[in-house]
Amino acid sequence: MAVGALARGIAGVLLVGLLPFAVYTVAILLSGPLLGLPDAAGKADVIVVLGGDGPARGDHAAALWRAGAAPRVLVTGRSDCAMVTERLTADGVRPGAITRECRSETTWQNADFSAPLLARMGVRDVLLVTSWFHARRALATFAARCPDLRFAVAPVAAPPFAEIATGPYGPAVLKEYPKTVVYTVRRWLAGLGVGAARAANAEGGQWTRC
Numbered sequence: 001m002a003v004g005a006l007a008r009g010i011a012g013v014l015l016v017g018l019l020p021f022a023v024y025t026v027a028i029l030l031s032g033p034l035l036g037l038p039d040a041a042g043k044a045d046v047i048v049v050l051g052g053d054g055p056a057r058g059d060h061a062a063a064l065w066r067a068g069a070a071p072r073v074l075v076t077g078r079s080d081c082a083m084v085t086e087r088l089t090a091d092g093v094r095p096g097a098i099t100r101e102c103r104s105e106t107t108w109q110n111a112d113f114s115a116p117l118l119a120r121m122g123v124r125d126v127l128l129v130t131s132w133f134h135a136r137r138a139l140a141t142f143a144a145r146c147p148d149l150r151f152a153v154a155p156v157a158a159p160p161f162a163e164i165a166t167g168p169y170g171p172a173v174l175k176e177y178p179k180t181v182v183y184t185v186r187r188w189l190a191g192l193g194v195g196a197a198r199a200a201n202a203e204g205g206q207w208t209r210c
Contacts, residue, residue: 024174028164031173035180036132037139041154044070045123049084050110050130050138051077056156058087061129064154065093070127074117076101076110107138107183111145115210118146125150132158133173137180144187146210 047070049061065073065088073093075084081102089095099121104113118126126149130138135155143151164170 024165024170027174027177028161028170031133031164031176032158035134035136035173035176036155036158037135037153039154039157040152041069041127042152043068044125044127044152046070046072046074046118046121047127047129047154048074048076048114048118048142049088050107050128050134051075051080051084051104052134053131053156054080054083055087057129057131058084059091060154060156062088062091062093064127064129065097066091069154072097072099072121072123074099074101074114074121076104076114078102078105107134107141107179108186110138111142114142115146118149118210123149125152127151128153129156131156131169131172133169133176137176137183140187141183144190149210 041064047061047064049057051057061073061084064070073088075081075088075098077084081100085098085100088098099117101110101113101117104110126142126146128135128138128142128151130153132155135153139151139153142149158164159169164173
């Protein structure tokens with residue numbers, strides 16, 4: 001009896017100890033189908049590069065620009081606005097083709113603060129560049145904010161599992177799940193007219209049609 005109880009106790013401890021690792025592993029493995037979207041890169045009027053993972057996103061956007069995906073690039077995001085711009089120009093993008101929005105600090109603000117710039121550009125087709133695990137939330141947020149425009153996403157491909165699990169991507173992937181839920185609710189409320197213009201003013205933006 002004592003041996004059996006001890007064995008069950010050890011099994012319980014192991015289970016509790018291994019559960020977070022199991023959740024972490026599953027979250028990473030499912031990040032592609034649940035959080036990502038297929039690459040839909042095609043011809044667009046402008047490439048919008050979202051901040052947050054500057055070097056990878058900047059390099060990917062530059063490659064798309066060089067391939068003729070769009071004639072213009074809009075960089076949005078405060079944290080790495082300068083870095084992304086530097087990567088773009090270093091990778092061959094003409095400085096005159098780059099527009100910058102360096103105030104936004106969230107995906108919601110990325111869309112909100114980019115809206116008046118997209119309106120002034122007179123664009124119709126927009127290609128979003130972001131990380132694979134951020135693709136679904138980014139696309140839904142921009143599409144909700146600018147319903148008159150057509151959006152597609154060209155995500156940076158996911159690195160190997162080991163690189164995700166042992167590097168900064170792992171925690172970012174884990175945080176993306178609750179963020180996706182929060183943004184889904186927020187878009188639903190905005191669709192009901194709750195906090196649309198009010199949210200823009202609260203975050204320092206202006207409710208401008210795209």
